[in-house]
Amino acid sequence: MRVPMARREADHPRESCGIVGLCSEGRPAAPLAMMALWALQHRGQESAGIATSDGRVAYLHKGMGLVSQVFHEGILRSLRGHLAIGHTRYSTTGVAHLQNAQPFLSETLLGPLGIAHNGNLVNALPLRRRLLERGVGLSSGSDSELILQILASPPEAWGFAAAVEPEGDPWVSRLRCLLRLSPGAYALVVLTREAIYAVRDPYGFRPLCLGEWEGGYAVASESCALSMIGARYVREIAPGEIVRLDPRGVTSFAGGVPSSPAFCIFEYVYFMRPDSEREGGTVYSARLALGRQLAREAPAEADLVIGVPDSATAHAIGYSLESGIPFVEGLLKNRYIGRTFIQPDDQARRWGVRLKYSPLREVLQGRRVVLVDDSVVRGHTTRQLVQLLREGGALEVHLRIASPPIRHPCFMGIDMATHEELIAHRLDEEGIRRFAGADSLAFLSLEGMRRAIRETMPVPEGGYCTACFSGRYPAPLPEEIRREPSPKLAFEGIRSVR
């Protein structure tokens, strides 16, 4: 029985995708895009795709699986041209379909148009309806198809006054139209015949940064993708900003909408790769700071600090550095589980997390342990890990979570859970502790989290989105979304069968 990865990882919020766009002089863009996607593979392993343009024709290849499975030399050679966008996808719907793989590529009156995005449109449903009313058939549930069909028509078609086209570039006015039509939550790369465009929504929920090297420019979800292709980090794309990359260089355009920065703070807690940087700080240092702050807020009498590998290792080291309690490895992660696995009988099913983690008895035996995790969503894995540590001989298990309790679903592109599934929505801290079977439990405070990030991430853009902790959503949410936690499920009209 194949279990989609998404299901197995259900105790972590799931990011939706990594994107890259680049303009390269003198070298084909596709191999660079592929290497950048490699570095972004942690943001999605379901499908991968690249679209390129050689200034005349646009080319597309996408497929299910890891970047290394989808691309090979022959395909890279066929993806001609110096312009490329790429995408790596994390299913947010539970079912994996090639039909939803990005980029999307279409012909338009202005020539080829390719789209890859990260996040989702909070007002996707009303926008779908407007497109359908305009007589456009939509063949997938992907927001990328929505964005593509929105950009395929001029602002007038959307009831806006005919736009002035900056530098005579009609794509900029169409992108401005998109920014007006949808408040978020997306980072977007666009391929046209002659340029790459990069856009962040007015809130800047999702990350997108700019890099350059001798011979080209790139935008990517994270700076680790820039490092991979030998590009220098330059800066973040600003919320509501439109940037064009073409052989003449990088041009910035105001998006024409008021920006209201609200960067997803969970990117620092969990999603981003630790070696990625933003505006002078690295994610790793933010995680160390989260761990240190947690140690200050919630000290513990213990012999060892252990992190849940790999995502909470940095937080745990931070806790250890601040508390003086030694950090050791107490849980091993099995690296070879692969994307699917078989549960041959009930006994195997009962073991659950044991297939993935093994306790180091030698280390744990007779010790009081601080177990640091980055976050808690449903709580099942946490409970199993605590039990695993006890079976490994731990005398006490003190659970420390390097973020506040998650009590509210995300509508800005992260697939977390419904209200009912969130353990912190149903239970208070003591209830969670009892469920997890820990000797003590503490979450990082919201204020403590803000402080740790502030110390390490001097991001000029300002505010953060902390809606999953606080319930205060920065963007207005359509009524139907508030009622229906998973807006994608509302798209039920057509289904691909495999």
Add this chain to the structure above:
Amino acid sequence: MRVPMARREADHPRESCGIVGLCSEGRPAAPLAMMALWALQHRGQESAGIATSDGRVAYLHKGMGLVSQVFHEGILRSLRGHLAIGHTRYSTTGVAHLQNAQPFLSETLLGPLGIAHNGNLVNALPLRRRLLERGVGLSSGSDSELILQILASPPEAWGFAAAVEPEGDPWVSRLRCLLRLSPGAYALVVLTREAIYAVRDPYGFRPLCLGEWEGGYAVASESCALSMIGARYVREIAPGEIVRLDPRGVTSFAGGVPSSPAFCIFEYVYFMRPDSEREGGTVYSARLALGRQLAREAPAEADLVIGVPDSATAHAIGYSLESGIPFVEGLLKNRYIGRTFIQPDDQARRWGVRLKYSPLREVLQGRRVVLVDDSVVRGHTTRQLVQLLREGGALEVHLRIASPPIRHPCFMGIDMATHEELIAHRLDEEGIRRFAGADSLAFLSLEGMRRAIRETMPVPEGGYCTACFSGRYPAPLPEEIRREPSPKLAFEGIRSVR
């Protein structure tokens, strides 16, 4: 090296596709659709697909390869519902892409919409332009996507007066709009949430017939598909007619355009399966009659009549019956060549047709042979077959072709060849004879062809399209198509890479 089948068969015109649509009561429609596609497999082996509706949701599965490779039980079970359309495709562009596989399925304001068609839109390019101008992005070069996006909007969007909707059915007025927008050459099945529609263009270039059984109704390109699912042949769908199948029965609507019957006569000569029937006659009898007429027009002094297997066997038997010269098998066809083959070196390449046909020396040795073929396109295979017969010991080879010389390309959905590739465009009959190396050569006359068909196929609809023989195209052709023999190649903006 993989050689697409289309290339290998290049000495025959290539049909584009078989279609089926059905409404079944009390049984799932998908298994019936699959069996019907099986019977239509001769009309295309590149890809296959089925879309269904259960009255609420529409389902789609399509893939590359034979029907038996694309579908299996699990997939059929997932294709729920009592309504289905299906498609089997013959590449008309030389390159096989899943992206062009039919049916196409999209969501529209009126619910799900699925399209499968046979043929092509002669005015596809201007229609594409109109759609692009309306701000619709087009992601493939398929005419089915065009048709789908045309039907996704109401007639008003196309500049027609708001239509009266017969029986309040908006799909009928949209299909009438399509009939006005494009003169041909297509047979079309449409899936909506609650019904199947079948349409033939006003000329009726491509075949489409209606059948029924206890518990349902079906339309299909040929009656052999009806027989396969146990349905009785009822009648042809008329040129310009719209038919709706739903659980209440079959309803016919006038298409609202003047019809001008011009059925592709080549369907009788080559495309249709011999056991298919139309309006009281069978294709097999038509082919026997073509052979008989050929024998009357062009007798030969010979010992044996041989047909090129399998397509010209019936014509050859007709020639034999009329002439009294015994019919025997003189060429064997290798049944196991498969869809791809390898040409390991030049010697193999030189052998060409030998991989596919073997001469029966025993039969041919010292005999004067009439070799009957159904048609001649480029002439290369013909030349090799004549040489093969001579090597097999034939004393004389008298070539008899059961159709007139093909001198003009087809713009009505058949991928034949450009003017330059057609041997009868470049050479007269004597030139072809010399090229083929035959002792004598005769083509059936256009009048003789008409007579043979008239005798066996009392089709009430009347006229035939004989444009490839006569150059008289029944429908007005856009200028750009006349200049550019293969209109699909004009669509160069975006490309999928494999």
Add this chain to the structure above:
Amino acid sequence: MRVPMARREADHPRESCGIVGLCSEGRPAAPLAMMALWALQHRGQESAGIATSDGRVAYLHKGMGLVSQVFHEGILRSLRGHLAIGHTRYSTTGVAHLQNAQPFLSETLLGPLGIAHNGNLVNALPLRRRLLERGVGLSSGSDSELILQILASPPEAWGFAAAVEPEGDPWVSRLRCLLRLSPGAYALVVLTREAIYAVRDPYGFRPLCLGEWEGGYAVASESCALSMIGARYVREIAPGEIVRLDPRGVTSFAGGVPSSPAFCIFEYVYFMRPDSEREGGTVYSARLALGRQLAREAPAEADLVIGVPDSATAHAIGYSLESGIPFVEGLLKNRYIGRTFIQPDDQARRWGVRLKYSPLREVLQGRRVVLVDDSVVRGHTTRQLVQLLREGGALEVHLRIASPPIRHPCFMGIDMATHEELIAHRLDEEGIRRFAGADSLAFLSLEGMRRAIRETMPVPEGGYCTACFSGRYPAPLPEEIRREPSPKLAFEGIRSVR
């Protein structure tokens, strides 16, 4: 549900395999071997393989599926050398396993040794036992592995006196040892580092012929494989003969066992390709003669002669030529069923043969029909075909079988059926007629069959094996085989799982 082809074709005896061996000068042997296998594809479609030698190293590739699926250019290039043997396999056990695919290739004290054979060892079980007693582990149920391990040791190991090695060639004495150890029923090609060997058992049950061209020599199951590679037919390998092909030429060695020719007469009736020749006659002419003789023995009052396509077409034409009743196509064969198919529900299962054959109503309507088939095994297909003709409108169906009733299983390499499954073992002619639902039924007499073959196939080697008709087996059969009709099933110790 995947139904192995063997099951579907169960109403015909099933041949086990085609083989080829060749020595080519100046050109790689593998591409030639592949083309020869192509021509032998009718003898087996389950798996294909080629082993080559470049005089130093031996190379092997084999896989499941058609020759065109198993081999491609890269593989052919890797199969280096001027010596090659090849094999195409028909499963005789019902289950397809790569493990049983041929050739087998092993290292021996004398260097690499490759084996491919056609047929089976009638005394396989006692030989297996002797090998196991000698301490050799056997990893498959294949007789090729048996032969290989027998040839891996010198005659002394088998209790024979140390052999004189003709021309100092130890392989010849080992092959002589094999001929003494097993009476049949096999045709065999052997690859060693420096030569190809070809062997037929002393009865010569299975065919094997020799060809040559400028630059090489080949042996193959049928002459059609020689034609495919441009080689001239030279002669049959004699029963009990050993032939060596190497760059110095062709050398014949006496096998050292008394020969007792008993060529499988069914090769002419059904297995061989019609364009293959043997000793001056072609198989096609033999089949015409069988049909003529049948017409003489069992005339019918009828309007048409129809053959079951494709295997009985020649017999039917012979019947027609002799009787004067016109031959027409009355049944069409669906060419695109593929190797597997799905039976979506019971209705489909009931249709059975209808998926494969369609009646031509136009031809059959109101006619009295002679239906000629080459043989009858279980009778189910026959019954369904008769019914199909009646539904197609035939007034009378006169069944004529161009071979005698099959009443006995074959132990010489053909997978026919058990006694119980053979309809002619259970029922007399009238019983079969009633079961088939025919108006009349006649089989060709054994004497008539012999006469027709004698007229067309002046094979000097003499006798034929007609055991399946007469029950007189030419070779002594081990007791256990007589008791157990399907000897392969006795090998039950180990199984590969897929």
Add this chain to the structure above:
Amino acid sequence: MRVPMARREADHPRESCGIVGLCSEGRPAAPLAMMALWALQHRGQESAGIATSDGRVAYLHKGMGLVSQVFHEGILRSLRGHLAIGHTRYSTTGVAHLQNAQPFLSETLLGPLGIAHNGNLVNALPLRRRLLERGVGLSSGSDSELILQILASPPEAWGFAAAVEPEGDPWVSRLRCLLRLSPGAYALVVLTREAIYAVRDPYGFRPLCLGEWEGGYAVASESCALSMIGARYVREIAPGEIVRLDPRGVTSFAGGVPSSPAFCIFEYVYFMRPDSEREGGTVYSARLALGRQLAREAPAEADLVIGVPDSATAHAIGYSLESGIPFVEGLLKNRYIGRTFIQPDDQARRWGVRLKYSPLREVLQGRRVVLVDDSVVRGHTTRQLVQLLREGGALEVHLRIASPPIRHPCFMGIDMATHEELIAHRLDEEGIRRFAGADSLAFLSLEGMRRAIRETMPVPEGGYCTACFSGRYPAPLPEEIRREPSPKLAFEGIRSVR
């Protein structure tokens, strides 16, 4: 371009395989074997296989890839029975072939015989020759096939006196014969119709331990496989011991050869999973001790301790605990490289290790770093890692290796490198330091290594093999192996082509 994993990991010695054998009462053995293989996946990712017996028939399935790719529920169900052996393979030859995948399964006179082993036969070549001389053909280069054919015949066939069979069990005397024929270096599991056998060579080079649970017994390369299936660790199989598992229990037999313990010390340094235990100690504690000892022997003035993830993390933590210098993560490992990757152009090739590791600039900037690795083989990765740390901002890099310099190839089943490839064979410590570009370099002393292991692993069996460090090989090596570093390459007679 596909690069086999082995090549990429070339800077680590490569283990050859993990094995498991088990007897389960009341539950099928195959699912348990699969889960055990999962836990042993770190010992080999090239292929996986399981053979089972139900007391009557033996079943086999093996395939290329990870355990999770090779097995699924249907296959597990078909692998019937309560006895199973399993294998997971690391290519030691650079080329991956299904033909070399284990287990091997054959029929013998005593019934089915299955073999899976870990390590290699040091005297494989003379044993091959003896088998070939006995007239046995060998179809692969696998030592498992050798072992199987050796066990297929009784001791007499190998020139030993007819053996007394303990408890009438002929397999025990055959395994004793194997122990006499080959001194090492192997751990072996054997499947017969009625029992599982486990054997370690007289030196005990490779690990093999015994476990039990309510309802069964198991042997496995490492105890982590026992934990995975819920079994308790009981003890190591002793060097030269034979153990039988069957439904009656566990029986131990003396192997009949003098044992001379020489366990591969590198198992502790690198191969074994950290959570595996042996005789009361865990591998993790041994690695901490190696790191501590390294800190005592080779202190450094530095700000941070960094380990090469994941294999040297424990050693680095040990170094940190002893030295008091904080351990942090300074290098990130990309988890998603997959089994193959593409190097699109020279630039990518130059980047090499950068695809796999990223430096954490934030952590490294301006710091003096101790970089701990477990071992150095060729030195290329080491050099690149040092450079990566410098680019990440490290002021000084002090390289500390938790094992002595590897100066000699291994002939006991580990694929390390030839003399010439080993950097420590060519260069002294200062030379290696200069090559690596480190500010200082120290290796752990041989005596320090022994001491650290002694403290944590009170293995009663005694001695260790340290031949790769010291050049003192415990077992006599055939002359041809000493000359030819990679003995497998001597088997050149036959090759499978893919």
